[in-house]
Amino acid sequence: MDRRLVVLATGMFAIGTDSFVIAGILPEVSESLGVSIAVAGQMVTVYALSFALLSPVIAAAAAHWPRKRLLLAGMAVFVLGNLITAIAPSIGWVLASRFIAGLGAAMFSPTATATGASLVAPERRARALAIVIAGLSAATALGSPIGTFIGGLGDWRTTMWFVTAVGLIAGAGVYMFLPTIPPLPAVSLRERLVPLRDSRIALTLVTTLVAYSGFFAVYTYVGATFDQATGGQPDVLAALLLLWGIAATAGNFAAGYITDRFGSRLAINGSLAAAAINFALLPWTTAHLWSSALALVVWGVCGWGLLVPQQHRLISLAPGSASLLLGLNSAALYVGVSASGVIGAAGITLLDRYQLGLIGAAFIALALVIAQITYRQISRVAANDIRLAESVAN
Template sequence: MDRHLLTLALGMFAIGTDSFVVAGILPLIADSMHAPIPTVGQMVTLYAISYAVLSPVIAALAAHWSRKGLLMGGMAVFILGNVMTALAPTLSVLLGSRLITGLGAAMFGPTATAVGASLVPPAQRGRALAIVIAGLTSATALGSPIGTFLGGLGDWRITLWFVTALGILAAVGVGLLLPSLPIPPAISLRQRLAPLTDSRVTLTLLTTLLAYGGFFTVYTYIGVSFDRATLGNGDRLALLLLIWGCAATAGNLVAGKLTDRLGSRRLINGALCLTVIDFALLPWSSSSLASAIPALIVWAFCGWGLLVPQQHRLLAIFPALGALLMGLNSAAIYLGVSASGILGGLGIQFADAHHLGWISAVLIALAFLCAEGAHRRMARSEGAAPR
């Protein structure tokens, strides 16, 4: 069973590398395209919007497709999008290619997490989710720093060819190692729409949206917001991304174990409270390498430690709608990421890149309020059930 989960994690590794590596090579792309950094930063926004809008749509429309076929098709579209990005001659083609890449990721990502959760008993669901998501977080520890390093060698297009190669490797792995999976049972349209009218679900999704919008407002522009710590040195930036990624992977794996033991509320609230403080202090902690490193560790450990308990909470509300709920949660993440590209760009234009942490802190504080609202509604529902 772990072999199957690791196969899904391999695909998430390719998607994660593509999602996060752009932040490390953003200045190089801007120079190559002779465009401002905030404009080129919309690569992240368009990719995220495509992922966010299409994830729940695909989960609904492809409900009766073979799970393995959907995973393979998603990876094929993902590879095509990255080839287009690597060959893009103009900024418009570059930005358009990210919409296609986001479509491929939307086909693969939510399906992979839902399949992973369905392969194990409910008591082991947190661990299974953590293994699949570990592909995403380990991409920040390995894929993104390696891609940033390759881009720093002189051409950011090398980085995109690297991501394309990862996608091909992941497609081969899924094709050879993942067994044929049963098609999910038929679910009526009314059942599919039920989560959208449930306040427990909407508040949980708002928590995800606001929290990841806060996390990525700084990450999208990490090259300029941490320039005092890196001194403009690409190797230092790659080191920070490596540390960030290692902490993210550790946070995800720890959260997977603790969610099954402690439940979701303690982990969600603890992660959000710590990151509010961390981001509020970022204008000062990002000023030197010595203070930036612990700030990044807290940010990544808690930020990616949030994802497993959030998904666990959604699956606890509607266990039979795993694929749709994972699609909605992915949509919330990438809506937050798309908003972060816009908010961060505005913050740089009208204030200062070093103060983006304050915007993040406000968004994460709002996420905490939504998380508590979701918990209270879930508690009321559970209390009313026996009556």
């Protein structure tokens, strides 16, 4: 395997671990800093919002930077943010450091995927992207539960030191093994947002945003929501998150097969429908360990199985703007993740932490409705194009 791609995947592993591990240590952060779990949950919100908002801005502003320099700068900022989190004395410092870490992730992640594709011949680009993005899948399956387990051995600050160390390793790998790569052609922020004028693309992105707002409204507070099943034991929670990550990886591969064979509509609607039912049952399934494990398997398969058909739908709408649309889809996902912290906090305040699945189910069901509207819009435009082509031919 190309070690240059492995280095980029390691950086994505660090970023993914930082995204997902916070949920597993929120109770410890809350107790250590003397704040509510809802306030501590804004660590996820700030990080995700920083990533989502700054990714397109940095892509436009730093287009003239050599890729290696931008990757190193991004990882340095990411490491600095996590270092500050590990030693932060108060929730204010923690939230500020989460913004810095999100900035570093915004500099590194989109650049890493574009760089990975540029390092190989055109016919191998998809495989190269799969290797780089595999870092994120590995973060859900390994990074997050390992970080949660490490936090159980020490405290939540130990987990942040772990993320910092992985970031340092990734940065060293980029420095030693990645060649100098010239900057990509400059693209303005306005040009990046042109595809949003197409209602089909905009609706697809909204589907991603709404769906992952629902998914992560519960995930952000997974330690508190599943504490009946885990008994408050970090090692049990880590095992459940490991199961969730394995199911997520399996769901991702299964979605690729289903989408190729049956199209994106079946994969999208099936994932969202199953997930909505699963989340609606969480108030009952989280009461026991065995049912919690089953719920997390369905959640992992459906939640991460949604990304592939969503990306397939976007690419099929505008093949020439594939990289741009996938970047916007990632931004929509992270906006959803950032919103989930607020949504989950409101749900805990208004209802109960064990009822949070009902709010997640409502958002996922809404995403299903939007996905169906999107499909009808796509079908309508396709039918118009066919009629236009027939009239021109006649």
